Structures are given as C-alpha cells and as structure tokens.
Amino acid sequence: MNSFEVSGLLSLTIAIVVFFIGAGLNRHIPALRNWNIPEAVTGGLLAAAATLLIHRFLGISVNFHLDARDTLLLYFFTGIGLNARFSDLIAGGRPLLTLLALTLGFLVIQNLIAVASVAVLGLPEGITVLLGSASLIGGHGTTIAWAPILTERFGLTNAMEVGVAAATLGLVVASLVGGPIAGFLVKRFHLQGPQAQALSIGFPHENERDVSDDLDHFSLLRTILVLNVAILCGYVLDELLLETGLRLPLFVACLLSAIALTNIVPRLLPTLGWPTRTRSLALTSDLSLSIFLAMSLMSMQLWTLSGLGLALVIVLVIQTAAAVAYILFVVFPAMGRNYDAAVIAAGFTGISLGATPTAIANMTAVTKLHGASPTSFIILPLVSAFFIDIANAFAIGFFVN
Template structure:
C-alpha cells in the first residue's frame, strides 16, 4: 500500500528536513567537520524514518515531487547568472580536462563492474547496472537500461538492481564528497578567496557575527532575473528538442543565464544586475537545499534490501575506486590548487550520484573554506551536458561484451 504526500506538503517537508539537517550538522561534530551538506543529513535521517514506517506497517510513503523539478531549474539558472565570461575563458582548459577525466572514469567504472561480476559470478551485462548506467548515469539511465539488460540476461530483477544501486550511490556520493574536499584542502594547506562574491550558498557566520541583510528589492530582482532565464531557456529547450537533441531543461536555462549576465549589464549599464549578489546566493542555496532535501527524504531505502552480498561487494569496490580517482587523479590533473580540491569533492558527488549532489558537496566545502566560482560553472557543464551523450556509447559497448 502507498501513502501519497501531496506536492505542497512535500515542499514544506523539504524545508523542515533542511532545518533538521542544519540542527544535526551543528550538533554532530563529524557532520560539521567533514562538510556533510545540511539537506543530506536531514534527508537521510527522514528516509530512515520512512523505511522504519514501511517495515512496521507495510505501507510506503510516496512524495509528489513535481515542484522539485522547478527548484532544480531555478538553481541552475542562478548558476548561469553568476558566471562571468572571463571565468569561462579561464575555465576552457579545465572543462576539457574534466570532460576527458569523466569519460575515462566511466570506462573505468564499468571495468570495475565487469571485474565484480566475474569475481562474484554475476551475468556480465549487469556490470553497467553496477557501473556507469546506475552510478554516474543515475536513476533515469538505470531505468532506461534495466529492461534491455533483463532481455539479454534473463535476470528478472535487473531494473530493480539498477535502481537500488543508483539509490545507494546517491547516498554515498553525498557522504564522501565533503571528506574528500577536507582531506585535500587540509593536507595541502589550501584556501579559497574569502573576498570573492558567493556563487551558491553563504559562508557560515562566525559566532557572534551579525548576519548580513538581504533586502526585499534585491531578492525580488534576483528572482525575476532567474525566471527570465528560465523562460528563455524553456523556449531554447523547445527549439533544441525539435532538432532531435534531448537535453535536460536546466542545461539551456544555465546557458541562457550565462548569456544574460554577460550581455545585459553592458547593454543596459544602469540596470542593477544580480551577478555576485548575496540575494542571488540566497536563492541558489534555497533552491538547491530544498531540491536535495526532497530528493533524499523520498528515497525508498528498503529497495537496498534487494541488493545481495555480491552486489554490495561490487559497489564497495566502486566507492573505493571513486575516492582514489578523486584524490589522486582529478585533483592532480585539475591543477593541485584549491579549485581542484573543490572540483574533486564535486566529482565524487556526480560520479556516484547526480549533479545536484556534486554542487551540494562543493557548496558545503566553499562555505567553510572560501569561494571557488569556476568549479560551479565547469562541473555542471560536464556532468549535465556531455556525460549522458558519452555514457550512452560507453554503456552500449560494455553491454555488447
């Protein structure tokens, strides 16, 4: 049986979950010291409660997440509005480097899945559901490929394995990114630019320090700019779809935001534009936090019970490989500086989970150590724009082995 929570209540609960996470992060030293994002702490705690409710009553709690998609689009629009063309030019090399690393990682992720299937006597095509289809691809890719893997192998629970792997991957991605960032930053004595304007989220205030005020005009101005970016991005999305190219809606909204912030202030210099403002950072933080809180609180953790010992063993191998790749490959190749450390934290987030998880990991790190604006533009372009295209070819190759 199911209990469906309506959309309005689901959003409200998402806000409550965020504050639960903020309380947990403040009171539990581990969560604070290792930069675990507040919506992750709260979302996992609530998901555990709904799991307990399911075990006791055999009734599933299902949340209407229709509003969550709006929050995701709003968030990426604010990221685009915060992007400066100078940063994009500086990030050209980093974008190519991260893209190449990601493609290489997808191949490596499926190789680990393949080795795992051989070690534990599983069907070879299941490797992609324990690799890039479920992990870097997420729930959508796992659901899309599950029936095809089932048809090839005759394994009736292929789709369920993919969904459960993606769920566990999302949880783990949200937990390892912060510690990776902390390890790299502390070990190498790195620090961000604390004078730079915030990209997403605001730094934690020092004890006794008065909070800076964001007035209602600046907040409304930033919200309007984000909504105009969404509107134009929606039209662009329709045009792109008619050309036969399927992209998530938030990608054109991100790109439109970038174009707007690098044209409107120069064409209309007397307009007060929100790029780099604390008001825009508040909207970014709000939309991302509630999106992630809703995503994690709605996880059906009982599906993880469907993962047997061999499958959990393969996923443990994937986590170990991801941590090593982020620490020793991504960080060194991306420049061994603070920006590279933040990117490594984010890379772990989308390598096992999703782009919003990656952004949340980076936001938790930059709140504590200082801004890294380029990372917040480069990583979404790679993880949201290029990965799905490349992953389709990689998955198809490994399924045919």
C-alpha cells in the same frame, strides 16, 4: 502493504523541516560540519531512515510527490548559469578540458570494474552497465531511461530495481564521502580559498546572519524574475534541441540559456541591475539546492534495496574505493593541487557516484567553510550535466548493442 501518498505541498513542507533538522544536527555535532556534510544530506538521510522504519514496523510505504523538487532543480542550475561570465569560462578553459578528460577516463574505469565484477561474481551479462556508468555517473534519470531497454534486450526482469538500487547507494555514498575528501586535502596541503570573494551559492557560515548589502525584497524579487525569464528561455531552447534530435536534461537548456543571458543583457542594458554575483542570487541558489537535495534524499525508498544480494554491495564498495583513489591520486594532482582542485575533488564524488546536485552540494559545504571557488562552480556542472551525459549515452549504447 499499504501506501501513504504525501501531496506536493506537504512534501515541500516536510523537506523544509527536514533541512532544519539537518542544520540543527550539523550545528550541534561538530564532526558533521567539519566533515563538510551538507545540512540537507544530514536531514534527508535521517528522514529516509524514518520512512524505512515506518515501512518495516507499520507496513506503510510512504510516497512523496516531487513536482516542487524538479522545479527547484531548474532554479538552481539557472542560478549557476547567471553567475557564469564568459571571462570566467575562458579562464576556466584548460581546467574544463582537464576535468572532462579525467571524467571520461573514470567513465571507462567504472565500466571496466563493472565488467570484471559481473564476470567474477557470475552475474547476468546485461546487468553490467547498471553496475557501472548508467546508474553511478548517470544517476537515477539515466537508469530509469535505459532499464526498459536492458530488460527487452537481455530479458532482465529486475533491471529497474537493480539500477535504482545502485544509483541510490551511490547517491548516499557520494553525499557522505565528498566533504571529508575535500576536508582531508585542505588540511593536508594547508589550502584556503579567498575569504573576501563572494560565494557562488550561499553565505559563509560565520556571516550567515549578515544581511547588510543588497539582500532586500526588491533585489530578491528581481532575481526571481530574471530566473523565471531564463527558465522560460530554457524551455524554448529545449524544444529547439529536441527538433534537432538532441535530447538533454531540461536543466542543461536552462543552464545554457542563463549563461547566454548573463553575458548579453548586462552589456546591452548596463543599468538594469542584473543579479550576477549578488547575495540575493546566492541565497536563492542555496535555498533551491538545499530543498532539492532534502526532497531527493528523504524520498529514497531504502526498503527497495533489500533482497538484491551481497553482490550489489560488493560492487558498490569496489566502485567507491576506486572513485576515492582516483580523486586523491589522479583528479586532485591533475587539477593543480590547489584549493580549487580540493573543491573539485569534493564535487567529483557526485560526478562519479551520485548526481550533479550532490556534487554541487558537497562543493557548497566546502566553500562555506573555507572560501569561494567560482571556477569550480562553472566547469563542474558543464562537465557533469552536459558533456558527460553525451559520452555516457554512447558507452551505454555500446553495452546494449
């Protein structure tokens, strides 16, 4: 088997092309847009299918270098933080606690499904957490971090492969299911967001070519400068957290730093021209998320899923059905049965089956079509990228021990 290494710059260039292909398909296939499928998901899955065909028929494994993707993730979450005013956080206090409780509840359900599936299908005991919250709620990062420990503890020789396969399938499903769920709820309950309010990420579809207000090279460079400063502060905060023994993803530190800066600096320097809720920040966040997601999906090595057995597919089908039922009958009613609840329903698929960027991409696709939901973009990342990681670590540790 030959391997073809794609350099970082070429990987980034291909990701941009992949996004444009997805955008073109979404524009010409109304169902994709009506189902709120993000453009990057459409193009990314198509690119992943292309690399699968190259592997199958030419015997070449395509490997993308993804350093740019990790940097874009920092820009994206820092942009989310820069939009987070304390007044919004206070207003979102109760929904935040409600969503956290719902997510913790589903973490338990997800692991119980994994326990039952392992028992019924006669799978190795140590594989339980890899079919539950480690790979699905935790995603690829959590899986990669815990797989060596599970291998040592239970003697699983394929722990990494199983965990990565489950996380990959979950990511694909989350990308495809979130938008249609929200679309169904919006139509079923006749919901609509505030049309006059600016989006947290991106622009409404009908106004994509309107660049009449603050979007110029000065505002864009100012936004990038502020993002860079916030990211640098995030690196410092991450080091401080590590010294206390608290290990969290770097983007969480950047998110928290941005929240602190955006609520302090404008008060001290009101004439500075801070980028909160500006079109330049919305554009930068949308660009970062779109290319990040395109790179993540196009780099999936789908051929690694072969040979892992029917059992894995069965478990993922059960987990998906449980997640959809939980979203429709628990999450949406508990969050208020309103438009924000529908947007959060789209994002919850990313929490429960995929990853936080997938959740945000699903929510972005919905809000571009139906209107803004700023509260959703504040509380969901805090739950999925901060609180739930801590809870998941305890859950995984319980199974390991």
